[in-house]
Amino acid sequence: MSLIAEPWQRAEVAGTKKALIINKPEIVAAMIKRAKRPILVVGHQVVETELSEGEKAIDRIIELAKTAEIPVVATAHIIKEFLNRGFNPSSHMSIMEIGSRLQAPDWTGLDGMGAYDLAIFVGIPYYMEWVILTGLKNFAQNLKTVSLDRFYQPHANWSFPNLPLQKWDEQLKLITNLLKEREEGTA
Amino acid sequence: MSFKNVRVKIDELKTRAALIKNLQLSIGNVMEETWEEHVGPTPFPSVTSLREWDMKLLKRYKPYYLPFCELCCLCTFGKCDLSEGKRGACGIDMAAQQSRIVLLACCIGAATHIAHARHLVEHLIEKFGRSHPIDVGGVHVKLEAPITRLVCGVRPKTLGDLEGILDYLETQVTHLLSATHTGQEGNNLDFESKVFHAGMIDHVGLEIADIAQVAAYGFPKADPEAPLVDLGFGAIDINKPVIMCVGHNVVPTVGIVDYIKSNGLDGQVEVCGLCCTAHDTTRYYPKAKIVGPISWQIRFIRSGVPDVVILDEQCIRTDALNEAQRIKAPVIVTSDKNCMGLPNRTGDPPDTIVDDLITGKVPGVLILDPELVGEVAVRTAVKVAPLRKKFKTLPETSDVISGAKLCRKCNNCKRVCPQDLDIPEAMETAANGDLSLLADLYEFCIGCTRCEHVCPVELPIHSFIVKAGEKQLKAEIFKIRSGRGAIQDTEIRNVGSPIVLGEIPGILAAVGCANYAKGGREVAEICMEFANRRYIVVTSGCAAMSAAMYKNGEGKTPYEMFTGNFEAGCIVNVGSCVTNSHIAGAAIKIASIFAKRNLRANYEEIADYILNRVGAVGLAWGAMSQKAASIASGFWRLGIPVIVGPHGAKYRRMLMGRKDREEDWYVYDARTGERVYVGPTPEHLFYAAETKEEAMVMIAKLCMRPNDTTKGRAIKLTHYIDLHKRMYGKIPDDIHMFVRTKADIPITMKDEILKILEERGWKETRIPDPTLLPRLIRRRKEE
Numbered sequence: 001m002s003l004i005a006e007p008w009q010r011a012e013v014a015g016t017k018k019a020l021i022i023n024k025p026e027i028v029a030a031m032i033k034r035a036k037r038p039i040l041v042v043g044h045q046v047v048e049t050e051l052s053e054g055e056k057a058i059d060r061i062i063e064l065a066k067t068a069e070i071p072v073v074a075t076a077h078i079i080k081e082f083l084n085r086g087f088n089p090s091s092h093m094s095i096m097e098i099g100s101r102l103q104a105p106d107w108t109g110l111d112g113m114g115a116y117d118l119a120i121f122v123g124i125p126y127y128m129e130w131v132i133l134t135g136l137k138n139f140a141q142n143l144k145t146v147s148l149d150r151f152y153q154p155h156a157n158w159s160f161p162n163l164p165l166q167k168w169d170e171q172l173k174l175i176t177n178l179l180k181e182r183e184e185g186t187a
Numbered sequence: 188m189s190f191k192n193v194r195v196k197i198d199e200l201k202t203r204a205a206l207i208k209n210l211q212l213s214i215g216n217v218m219e220e221t222w223e224e225h226v227g228p229t230p231f232p233s234v235t236s237l238r239e240w241d242m243k244l245l246k247r248y249k250p251y252y253l254p255f256c257e258l259c260c261l262c263t264f265g266k267c268d269l270s271e272g273k274r275g276a277c278g279i280d281m282a283a284q285q286s287r288i289v290l291l292a293c294c295i296g297a298a299t300h301i302a303h304a305r306h307l308v309e310h311l312i313e314k315f316g317r318s319h320p321i322d323v324g325g326v327h328v329k330l331e332a333p334i335t336r337l338v339c340g341v342r343p344k345t346l347g348d349l350e351g352i353l354d355y356l357e358t359q360v361t362h363l364l365s366a367t368h369t370g371q372e373g374n375n376l377d378f379e380s381k382v383f384h385a386g387m388i389d390h391v392g393l394e395i396a397d398i399a400q401v402a403a404y405g406f407p408k409a410d411p412e413a414p415l416v417d418l419g420f421g422a423i424d425i426n427k428p429v430i431m432c433v434g435h436n437v438v439p440t441v442g443i444v445d446y447i448k449s450n451g452l453d454g455q456v457e458v459c460g461l462c463c464t465a466h467d468t469t470r471y472y473p474k475a476k477i478v479g480p481i482s483w484q485i486r487f488i489r490s491g492v493p494d495v496v497i498l499d500e501q502c503i504r505t506d507a508l509n510e511a512q513r514i515k516a517p518v519i520v521t522s523d524k525n526c527m528g529l530p531n532r533t534g535d536p537p538d539t540i541v542d543d544l545i546t547g548k549v550p551g552v553l554i555l556d557p558e559l560v561g562e563v564a565v566r567t568a569v570k571v572a573p574l575r576k577k578f579k580t581l582p583e584t585s586d587v588i589s590g591a592k593l594c595r596k597c598n599n600c601k602r603v604c605p606q607d608l609d610i611p612e613a614m615e616t617a618a619n620g621d622l623s624l625l626a627d628l629y630e631f632c633i634g635c636t637r638c639e640h641v642c643p644v645e646l647p648i649h650s651f652i653v654k655a656g657e658k659q660l661k662a663e664i665f666k667i668r669s670g671r672g673a674i675q676d677t678e679i680r681n682v683g684s685p686i687v688l689g690e691i692p693g694i695l696a697a698v699g700c701a702n703y704a705k706g707g708r709e710v711a712e713i714c715m716e717f718a719n720r721r722y723i724v725v726t727s728g729c730a731a732m733s734a735a736m737y738k739n740g741e742g743k744t745p746y747e748m749f750t751g752n753f754e755a756g757c758i759v760n761v762g763s764c765v766t767n768s769h770i771a772g773a774a775i776k777i778a779s780i781f782a783k784r785n786l787r788a789n790y791e792e793i794a795d796y797i798l799n800r801v802g803a804v805g806l807a808w809g810a811m812s813q814k815a816a817s818i819a820s821g822f823w824r825l826g827i828p829v830i831v832g833p834h835g836a837k838y839r840r841m842l843m844g845r846k847d848r849e850e851d852w853y854v855y856d857a858r859t860g861e862r863v864y865v866g867p868t869p870e871h872l873f874y875a876a877e878t879k880e881e882a883m884v885m886i887a888k889l890c891m892r893p894n895d896t897t898k899g900r901a902i903k904l905t906h907y908i909d910l911h912k913r914m915y916g917k918i919p920d921d922i923h924m925f926v927r928t929k930a931d932i933p934i935t936m937k938d939e940i941l942k943i944l945e946e947r948g949w950k951e952t953r954i955p956d957p958t959l960l961p962r963l964i965r966r967r968k969e970e
Contacts, residue, residue: 010603010641015257016268044878077880080916092915094885095877096836100251100843107847125704126607128836128877131253138254138270138281 005161008126008151015134019147019159025171027158028120028146029178032068035118035144037109040065041098042089043124044076051169060172061122062087067179071110073098075124095124099132103139115142121156122148129153148172222342227789230340231355234362234384240791241380241824243959244798247851248823248842248872250379252285255839259284262369277369286378287367289816289840293382294364296817297389299501300765301356302524303436304396308349310438310557311403317347321402324409327675333775333786334394334768338387340788346403349395356395359388386820387790393818394768401672404441406470411678411752411759413671416469418477418735419663424457425492428572430564431516432460433484433507434499435764437467439521439554442561443497444472456565461487462502463728463763469669470762477667479736480701480729480809482634485510486653486660491579495544495568496551497560500524501764502700502812508551513580517544517567518551521560529553541566545574580650584622587651591617593644600638600648605834606631606704610638610648613655622655629656630706667735668746670727670762674773676780678753682723683781687800689899691755692906693890694723696770697730699807699815704833707733709879710808714758715745716883720906721755722890727767730808731760767818771825774801791960798826799854799957802890802903804869805829806882810838819873828869828889830882835875842872846924854893856955860964863955865893866924880914887911893957897930905933923947927954 005021007014022028032038042061049057058081065072071090074082079092091110093101101107108114119136121129129147133155136145147153150168152161160171229236257270264276274280279287311319321343323331335352336342343349363385366372372381400406407413423429432440440460447456458475460468461484465477478487481502487493488510496511500522504510508527511518520527532540532552537559543549544567554560582590594614601610608631613624629652638648653660685691695717697710710733718724726734735744749758753773761769778796779786786793797803805822807815810831816838819829823842831838845851846867853862868891876882887907895903904925911919923944926932928951932940958964 008602009605009607010599015270017270075881076877077884077914080914083916091920094874094881096251096841096843096871096875099253100249100841101845101847103251104845125833125877127605128833128875131255131836131839134255134257135251135253138257138272139252141271 005152007154008162012127012130014154018154019152019156022146022158022160025174025178028148028175029182031118031144031146031158032070032120032179033182037114037116038068038070038118038120039110039116040068040070040072040120040122041095041124042072042074042078042122043095043129044078045125046123047078047081049123051165057123058082058085060169064172064176064179067176070120073110095128095132099135102143103135117142118144118146120146120148124149126151130155222787224785224787226340227785227787227792229790230788232338232790234359234366234381237384237387237790237824238380240794241383242376244383244823244826244872245376245379248844250282250286250375251841251843252282253836253839253841254281254285255837257281264369279373282375283373283378285839286375286382287372289838290363290378290382290385291367292813292838293385293389293817293820294360294367295813296815297385297392298360299814300389300396300817301353301360301392303500303765304392304399305353305357306436307396307438308346308353308399311399312346312350315346315403317345319346319403321345321348321398322408323398323401323673324675327677328409328673329676330776330779332394332398333772333779334390336786337775337788337790337793338391343398346399349399352391352395356388356392359384382820383824386817386822387824389817390768390771390821393765394772396765397672397762397768400437400467404471406467407669407671409673409675410671411750413470413669413751414473415666415746416473416475416477416669418479418665418667418732420478420483420487420490421661421664422476423459423478423492425577427455427457428494428568429457429459429492430495430497430568431478431487431493432458432464432468432497432499433462433503434522435463435501436499436522437464437471439497439499439557439560440464440468441471442557442559443564444468444475444561445558446561446565450565452565456568463765464499466670466728466731466763473669477732479663480707480732482701485634485636485649488514488516489580489650489653491575491577491581494572494575495519495564497521497564498525498527501814512550515547515575515578517571519560519564520551520553521555521557523555526553527551531555533559537562537566541570545570580647581654582647582650584654587617587622587625587654588620590646590651591615593646594618595643597643599641599643603637603641605633605635605637605702608632617651617655625652625655626659628652629659630708633702663736665735665738665744666747667732667744668751668760670731670760670766671751672762672766673769674753674776676776679773679776679780682754683777685755686723686777686802687781687894689802689892689895689903692720692722692802692887692903694725694773694801694803695886696725696727696803696805697734697808698727698767698770698805698818699730699809700811701729701733701809702811702832702834703733703809705879707736707809710734711737711745713806713808713879713883713886715748717886718745718749718756718758723753723755723757723759724749725753725759725761725770727761727770728764733809734758764814764818771821771827774803774825774827777801792963794825795958795960795963798959800892800894802892802895803827804886804889806886807835808832808882810835823872828872828874830885830889831873831875832882833875833877841874843874844870844872846870846921854955854957854959855961855964857958857963857965858956859966861955863957864952865955865957866927868893868925884910884914891925893955896954897928900925900927900931901933904931905936908933908936918943923949927952
């Protein structure tokens, strides 16, 4: 993918260290697979983003989450949209609540089993995700972060570059397929 | 008199021994001896006087840092990279740096309000005299300055009494600002404590500014029936000469109105405004009109309607002069805060200034005498209006279509847009003659014009959006109740008990700027939702205007649909930014008038009372400014939570509770000294919500307080659960934390909730007489 890896919002100049580019879906699939305690945080924009006729980004994320068997936290009010689609996320919290919990050294996760080692974000307004990721970068240094949004988030450890909608959709599908393949391989 | 600040001024004194000119003597504060209420522990608190209270709050509501910038560039050691545990050359770490920036923002905000108050007080003393009485509500308001009484321990009776209070505030701002210098404070929590201090003194400054102008200018005095005035672009009579006033300091606009009245021009010249000056102008002159919030500045200027533009201070577009020049409207700047590079013509004869403005010899002038502003503005408007013929810079539809054809789809406009508006897509359809997508953007555009500055073909994109949304713009004709000022003591007596016991489910204060993520309509929707639920809803500033910009099926706006009395189910506009003091003041007055707590210099106890008993929540849905930051921090120190919109995340620090940490939610029972678990009430102190739906659920939740009676808690839980079900599609998963006894459970949801309580292993607790202050325990258990 030879797409531009610079912050989507023009004035959002990053610090001295920027996210590595997810230039192939295998990177994300491998990170999810390798993580001992991953978590997926999903914001309201997945409901607003239409991928194709009758299909929204939330549908793609549900496929991914189900395949990855990864706990999902629905932020804002979109738990309702998940439930309407027959998917029950592990929890619903505001982005500020889950962000601050992930940053707190004493938080032992949604299930009380210990800290997470990988947090994946998608669907949060760009500038909110920006500051959430900067917070985690600086105050939760043992946590790896991935932005699955279609706009480059330099404060994650890994982020897609700025992608056209269709390309982004393809990438999400490929990640899910890779996770499926591995699962079938393991089985 | 509650506060005596003796000043002697001698302009000129000739004696045999000497000639004395401009001698001023000032003798400091003298606490009043005749006031029965005894002085509490913290009169005129210093930066550290309330530090222990702050630390109690910060222990529960821990700062959650969201570095907006990882570098520090405040001194020549830098730039320093503070990321990932590194310290700067001065030794500062990331947490301290973030809170330092928050403190800087709050100092800017507090200084702005206090300087505004100083200017008002000085001007009003000059005009009305030092002994002019402070009357903000006649017999209905005996407690004229609750914040000042609480913080300073004095009660101002005249305009002259306000000067010494301002001296104190100015000193505090200087101390606080000095703490942000390189090599001063190094601890993030101490920075946070100073942030609270900045907010507290900011609130005093707000109160001083408003009580001075209410008393001197005869604004509505705590009047629930303050007049309904016109709001909206469509309400402006473009057939008259139009004077547009922008900012927050009403003094020059008063000069304009006075000139109009005294020269028989009443009804012949249209005076309108944006931002808080507009609020205060209608409080002085109900025939004046409000164009809209801050974000309407550019669209209004470009429409060509204003014939003269008056700029005072705060939240003014700093390019307003350039924009006004493009429509050939003369500009008068009126504040030493904002001179815009224009020549100071204060000493010149009005005829000369008017001539220079009409002929275009100068694009604008600086005039620091408000009465001269009045004369020059009105005379210029009357003469220039026929010459200008409402010359506008908004394009014609054909210009939009031909312009859109030049669009290169580079995406730069979308990428600089704070709202990420899909301008390129709208341009594409516009190029084909369909402006509907551009028109759709109108509601969400905050009028920043960043899109225009990056366009490689220099398209006036904001103007295109406004042109496409012209129909909507012209249909903006609403009513807003003019800012009423304070809340009456009698109103507080009536609602004090149901608020403290929880039977009125809460007070929602929708305040602040207009940097909305999804348009101002959300503010109106939130206000109406809670007014319909019998909350007390108060509004101020740009949010008060946004709350007005809605019509029901009968064509009524929210201020016509809901009462202006401070009672359950109201929507009450208190007025401009400085009237936020009356919202904090109402909470304080509940503690004083209803609960009979000693108010005078008794900050910690009253804040403890409010935190534990008064279910009030601030909503600054479009908070943008440093002033909004300092106003919010004043509420935090008082124990009142504040929710901001998504853009508020850029304030870079939240104050978040942890409901999963049981140990954080114990209070003392003042009756016994026992520590009692009260649940996360209120759960957070400062919080950015992602969507309107989330904010609404959180408002209902944050109104719960440890002191709620079982009946009150049941009512509050009903609203929380109902909103949660509606917005989130399910019952909340934390109900067990808010049910103390089975009597708290809303009767209609009993079976459902009992089942949840059983699953969660809920244990009954009791309702204490809650306090965080050990000194308020009346009888210890062991005694």
